[in-house]
Amino acid sequence: MDQLIAYLPESEGGLLTRWLFFVSVVSALNSVQAYISPNYTSMLYSNGTVPASPLSGRVFGTWTFLSAVIRLTAAYNITNPVAYNLGMWTYGIALSHFVGELFLGNASLKGRFLNPLIVASGSLAWMFTQRAAYLG
Ligand SMILES: *[C@@H]1O[C@H](CO)[C@@H](O)[C@H](O)[C@H]1NC(C)=O
Numbered sequence: 001m002d003q004l005i006a007y008l009p010e011s012e013g014g015l016l017t018r019w020l021f022f023v024s025v026v027s028a029l030n031s032v033q034a035y036i037s038p039n040y041t042s043m044l045y046s047n048g049t050v051p052a053s054p055l056s057g058r059v060f061g062t063w064t065f066l067s068a069v070i071r072l073t074a075a076y077n078i079t080n081p082v083a084y085n086l087g088m089w090t091y092g093i094a095l096s097h098f099v100g101e102l103f104l105g106n107a108s109l110k111g112r113f114l115n116p117l118i119v120a121s122g123s124l125a126w127m128f129t130q131r132a133a134y135l136g
């Protein structure tokens with residue numbers, strides 16, 4: 001456990017760095033699930049009512065993994081404006097995408113789909129309001 005903690009971003013970076021780290025790990029795991037089964041993507045976007053193609057599952061997994069890498073970079077370089085802004089972009093893009101799916105796709109405001117919406121909007125708001133504090 002102590003060894004694991006040693007790999008965490010500096011605690012002086014505050015709760016936000018831990019959060020970015022946590023979301024990165026969860027995103028990476030989701031990415032693996034999306035690769036393993038298109039059902040994961042279908043359950044997330046439409047509670048299984050609309051099947052996801054194996055390709056769309058892998059594309060979702062790839063995009064999610066890219067987001068995880070950027071968020072991890074931001075967690076370890078929280079005072080670097082480039083990393084910070086890219087981290088914010090991952091949430092901004094994710095939020096636009098997920099909100100768009102409510103209108104263009106088969107997603108609705110319930111069930112599992114609420115998780116990415118809450119995480120993306122909450123993290124974006126958090127990073128946006130703390131930007132000056134971290135970047136000085
Ligand atoms: C998809 O996964 C859910 C659990 O997440 C399961 O209940 C459902 O039966 C699965 N559907 C298919 C088609 O495998």
Ligand SMILES: *[C@@H]1O[C@H](CO)[C@@H](O)[C@H](O)[C@H]1NC(C)=O
Nearest residue numbers: 073075076077078079080083
């Ligand atoms: C980002 O963080 C890593 C790990 O702490 C460090 O090695 C690297 O120098 C940092 N990069 C920048 C640009 O600050």
Ligand SMILES: *[C@@H]1O[C@H](CO)[C@@H](O)[C@H](O)[C@H]1NC(C)=O
Nearest residue numbers: 046049050103104105106107
């Ligand atoms: C999924 O969305 C498409 C495009 O909006 C729509 O044509 C289709 O009927 C929807 N399917 C279900 C099961 O809601």
Ligand SMILES: *[C@@H]1O[C@H](CO)[C@@H](O)[C@H](O)[C@H]1NC(C)=O
Nearest residue numbers: 046047048049109110111112
């Ligand atoms: C998801 O679908 C199952 C049936 O397949 C249903 O029992 C459940 O209530 C649905 N969940 C949501 C949040 O719509």
